[in-house]
Amino acid sequence: MAKIPSYAAAAPKAPLGPHTIERREPGPHDVLIDILYCGVCHSDIHQARDEWGGSIFPMVPGHEIVGRVKQVGAHVTKFKPGDMAGVGCMVDSCRDCDPCRRDLEQFCQRGAAFTYNGTEMDRKTPTYGGYSTQVVVDERFTLKVPDGLDPAGAAPLLCAGITTYSPLRQWACKPGDKVGVVGLGGLGHMAVKLAASMGAEVTMLSTSRRKEEDARRLGAKGFALTSDEETFKKLAGTFDLIINTISAPHDYNQYLGMLKVQGTMVLVGVPPEAVPVSAFSLISGNRRLAGSLIGGIKETQEMLDYCGKHKIVSDVEVIPIQKINEAYERVIKGDVRYRFVIDIASLKA
Numbered sequence: 001m002a003k004i005p006s007y008a009a010a011a012p013k014a015p016l017g018p019h020t021i022e023r024r025e026p027g028p029h030d031v032l033i034d035i036l037y038c039g040v041c042h043s044d045i046h047q048a049r050d051e052w053g054g055s056i057f058p059m060v061p062g063h064e065i066v067g068r069v070k071q072v073g074a075h076v077t078k079f080k081p082g083d084m085a086g087v088g089c090m091v092d093s094c095r096d097c098d099p100c101r102r103d104l105e106q107f108c109q110r111g112a113a114f115t116y117n118g119t120e121m122d123r124k125t126p127t128y129g130g131y132s133t134q135v136v137v138d139e140r141f142t143l144k145v146p147d148g149l150d151p152a153g154a155a156p157l158l159c160a161g162i163t164t165y166s167p168l169r170q171w172a173c174k175p176g177d178k179v180g181v182v183g184l185g186g187l188g189h190m191a192v193k194l195a196a197s198m199g200a201e202v203t204m205l206s207t208s209r210r211k212e213e214d215a216r217r218l219g220a221k222g223f224a225l226t227s228d229e230e231t232f233k234k235l236a237g238t239f240d241l242i243i244n245t246i247s248a249p250h251d252y253n254q255y256l257g258m259l260k261v262q263g264t265m266v267l268v269g270v271p272p273e274a275v276p277v278s279a280f281s282l283i284s285g286n287r288r289l290a291g292s293l294i295g296g297i298k299e300t301q302e303m304l305d306y307c308g309k310h311k312i313v314s315d316v317e318v319i320p321i322q323k324i325n326e327a328y329e330r331v332i333k334g335d336v337r338y339r340f341v342i343d344i345a346s347l348k349a
Contacts, residue, residue, distance in 0.1 A: 001022040001023065001024060001025065002022065002023050002024075002025065002134070003020050003021075003022055004020065004021050004022070004023050004132050004133055004134050005018070005019075005020060005132065005133050005347050005348065006018075006019050006020065006021045006060045006128060006131055006132035006133070006347070007019060007060065007131040007132075007321050007324060007347065008021070008057075008058040008059055008060045008128075008131070009048040009049075009057060009058065009059045009061070010057060010058050011057055012048075012049050012050035012055065012057070013049070015325045016048065016061075016131070016324050016325055016328075019058055019060065021060055021128045021132060023128075023134055023135065023136050024125075024136055025136075026071055026072070026073050026136050027073050028073040028074045028075040028076075029073050029075050029076060029138050029139055029140070030072070030073045030076070030136050030137065030138055030139070031069055031071075031072050031073070031076060031079050031085060031136070031137055031138075031139050031142045032069070032070045032071040032072070032134060032135075032136050033065070033067040033068065033069055033070065033085050033087065033134065033135050033136075033137065033142070034067050034068050034069075034070045034133065034134055035065055035066075035067040035130055035132060035133055035134060035135060035344045036066055036067045036068060036151050036152075036343075036344055036345070037065075037066050037067070037151050037152045037154075037155040037318070037341050037342065037343060037344060038062040038064055038065050038066075038129070038130030038131055038155060038341065038342045038344060039062075039064030039130075039155040039156040039158070039159065039160070039314070039316075039339055039340070039341050039342075040062075040064075040324070040327055040328075040331065040339065040340035040341065040342065041061075041063065041064060041156075041159050041160070041186070042186065042247070042331055043063075043159075044061035044062065044063075044129075044328075045328050045331060045332065047059065047061060047116075047117045048061050048328075055117055056117055056118070056126060059116060059117050059128075060116055060128035060129050060130075060131050060132055061116055061117070061129045061130075061131055062115070062116060062129030062130030062131040062132070062342075063087070063088055063089045063114070063115040063116060063129055063130065063158065063159055064088070064130065064155045064156050064157075064158040064159045064160070064339075064341075065086060065087040065088075065115070065129070065130035065135060065155065065158060066084065066085075066086050066145055066151045066152075066154050066155045066158070067084075067085060067086075067134075067135070067151075067344075068082060068083070068084060068085070069081050069082060069083040069084075069085050070134070072139070073139075076139045077139070078139050078142070078144070079139060079142060079144075083144070084144075084145040084147070084151065085142050085143060085144065085145060086142070086143040086144075086145045086154070086155075086157075086158050086304065087115060087130065087135055087137050087141070087142060087143065087158065088115070088143065088158035088159060088162065088294070088297075088300055089106070089114060089115055089158070089159055089294050090105055090106060090112045090113065090114055090115060090141055090297070091113050091114070091115050091120070091127060091137050091138070091141050092112070092113035092120060092121050092138060092141055093105040093108035093110070093112040093113065093121070093141075094108050094109070094110040094121065095140075097109035097110060102296075103296040103297065103298040103299065104296045105141075105296045105297055106293055106294050106295070106296060107293075113127060114127060115127060115129050115130070116128055116129030116130075117129075130342075130344075131321065131324070131342065131347075132344075132347070133344060133347055133348060140297065141297055143158070143297070143300055143301055143304055144301065144304065144305075145304060145308075146304060146305060146307070146308025146309075147308070148308060148311070149307065149308055149311070149313055150313050152316055152318050152341045152343070153313025153314050153315070153316050153341075154304075154307070154313050154314075155314075155316075155341050156186065156190070156313075156314035156316065156339040156341065157190075157303065157304060157307055157312075157313065157314065158300070159294065160186045160187050160190045160314060160339060161190055161194075161303055161304075161307060161312075161314070162294050162295040162299065162300045162303050163187055163190075163268050163292070163293075163294055163295075164187055164190045164191040164194055164243060164245070164268065165190075165194055165295065165299075165303040165306070166292050166294065166295040166299055166303075167241075167243055167266040167268065167290075167292040168191070168194055168195055168198060168241075168243070169299070169302075170266075170292060171241050171264050171266065171290075173195055173198045173200050173241060174198065174199060174200070175198070175199025175200070176199065176200070176201070177198075177199075177200040177201070177240045177241060178200070178201050178203070178238055178239045178240050178241075178260075179195045179200040179201070179202050179203070179239060179240065179241045179242070179243065180202075180203050180204075180205050180235075180238070180239040180241070180242040180243070180255075180258060181195065181202060181203070181204055181205065181220070181242075181243050181245065182205045182206075182226070182242060182243070182244040182245060182246050182255060182269075183205075183206065183244070183245040183246040183269065184204055184206050184211045184214065184215055184218075184338075185245060185334065185338060186314070186336075186338050186339045187245035187268055187269065188204075188243075188245040188338075189214070189218055189314070189315060189337075189338040190314060190338075191243045191245060192204060192215060192218040192219050192220050193218050193219055193312055194312065195219075195243070196218070196219025196220070196221075197219070197310050197312060200241075201221050201222070202219055202220045202221055202222070203220060203221065203222035203223065203224060203235075203238075203239070204220040204222070204223045204224070205224055205226050205231075205242075205255070205258075206223070206224075206225065206226060207225065207226055207227045208225075208227075209225060211223075214337065218315075226254075232254045232255075232257060232258065235258045236257050236258060237257075237258070237259070237260055237261070237285070238258055238259075238260065239258050239259050239260060239263055240259075240260055240263050240264075241263060241264055241265075241266070242255055242258065242259060242263070242264070242265040242266070243266055243268065244265055244266065244267050244268065244269060245268050245269045246269045246271070247269040247270050247271055247272075248271060249271050249272070249273065249275065250271070250275070251275070252265070252275050252276075252277050252281070252289065253276075253277060253278050253281040256277075256281040256282065256287050256289065257281065259285065259287045260285070261285045261286060261287075262285070262286045262287070262288070263285070263287055263288070264287070264288040264289075264290055265287070265288070265289055265290070266290045266291065266292050267289070267290070267291045267292070268291075268292055277289060314338065314339045314341075315337055315338045315339065316338075316339045316340070316341040317336055317337070317339070317340055317341070318340075318341050318342075318343050319340055319341070319342060319343065320342070320343055320346030320349075321342050321343075321344070321346045321347045322346060324342065327340045
């Protein structure tokens, strides 16, 4: 076992600080990655503070990992030392259940091994995330980062990117579709970029007028203030698809009314409490309310390849790991455009 520098939360109320973890030695199917950058997802904060319950401490967060391959096992065929590689939200699954066979490992019936705040499939060995200098992952759960993508900007693609790419693909976003994106944050800005790149006519739906300039820069053709009740009347029956990224409490029924007949609103944000939905909001117009959770490994690689082809990365603010607690507070306040990314070289200093 190798001892690895990291930053960890020792308890739910504790700030993150220096910590040492152990990583296994690479096995025959493993890839050892020197981590260069790790994105900061809002879910890191929820889990480090045990806001969802069941958190395991000490916890090393981070599931938006990009780095360079240092070593590969004897049976590894997809990677070689020096390659740029990524690790997203999962590091293993049972590989044999129905969802796994359908490339939906995130829904593994035995429970996927998530990158941190969990265990390996043996249900004993804890998993630790990307706020660390190295990670060891089976090659089947290691992703190829295309050449030419800025590695810092590519890191959030491993969560924010796939979280918004997957519903756009599931609901067959195509040129000419009218797509609404609710909320311009870490997820929302990726939804705008990706939908616009697919040829959709994108409208940003935001409570803040100050987001309009950025929304248009990212690719939105339209902008509407959802703090104005008239917006919901003006845009009634407008959208083929709405990607709803908001985690704050809000009225789903108002947004469902913006859909065309047989249109769909997909939830990727998680409000803290259940939101009432009127049956008439769905029945009137055969509208659909759906959800989407990240994507499987195959689809995540497809997303990375797509972003490589179209030169799409996240808008990021790169920070040293010593500023992680400050960054958490700024994420809660919405004071980042649009994703913090940790420069892991700062952990070695």
